[in-house]
Amino acid sequence: MNDKNIKDFFDKHRQEMPDNGFSDQVIHHLPVKQHTPFLVWIFAGIGFFIVLFSGSFVPLINLMADFLRNARSMMLPLIISSVSIFILLVIFIVSEHIGTGYGRKKNIRHFIPFVSLL
């Protein structure tokens, strides 16, 4: 018996499965993806206008200006920590992307020691 005979045997037994409502059942059971509730955007807008019209934005801008003035003196540690966080984030995202291939999650416990260093 050669390869063709085996192929013919399987071809003979190949059968199309009738849907019979299976697809609708699957769609019905799919979880709904979470979106940001509309109410959150409404309250964010209200908060923004309250800050704008009550004049509270002036001290807020002063605070930011102070921060930028002081930032010059602490720029080096800021850059170092930002770059470290960026590198860790890239490693985490890449490992997540590779790890979730074909629907499987990779163990990410080995990243915890690096995160705890920060």
Place this chain on the structure above:
Amino acid sequence: MSNSDDLKWVLQITILGSKESFNPIVRKYQSPIRRFFMNLTMGDQFLSDDLAQETFIKAYLSLKSFNGFSNFSTWLYRIAYNVFYDSLRVKKMLNHTNLEEASNFCTVENNFSAEKSDLWDALKMLRLEERTAVLLCYMEDLSNVQASKVMGCPLGTLKSYLKAAKTKLAKHLI
């Protein structure tokens, strides 16, 4: 629908996030995925439908991880393969048996039984990996490379599964 159509649907689901956009993919692949499970479980239609449903739900939830380098069908069969083996591991733990014993399904009577009995008799003689390899390559028409990706094994290992399966099937079918 070709692979480019699959990519189009995947992109649409990822951007819109609507469940209905997933419908064409389920309709296209429900038959091959359910048939794959049906043959792996020796005709247990209820179990096959449960496993197929779980496969599509997992595929929907992990669509963002589909990078498009491989065929969508290969990616979906890989999920189906994992779902099947996960179910076997649960069965193995519950029954305190090994994986090979857990995969010994009894042929279940259903609408397809009469036509399929000789196929399932033949498949019963094969080891689990041989059965999976034969079904992927001969029943579902995947190439050897695709089947090895689905099973997560080297190409040489897949070929050895196929060779062993063909020897056993030849003895049975003559």
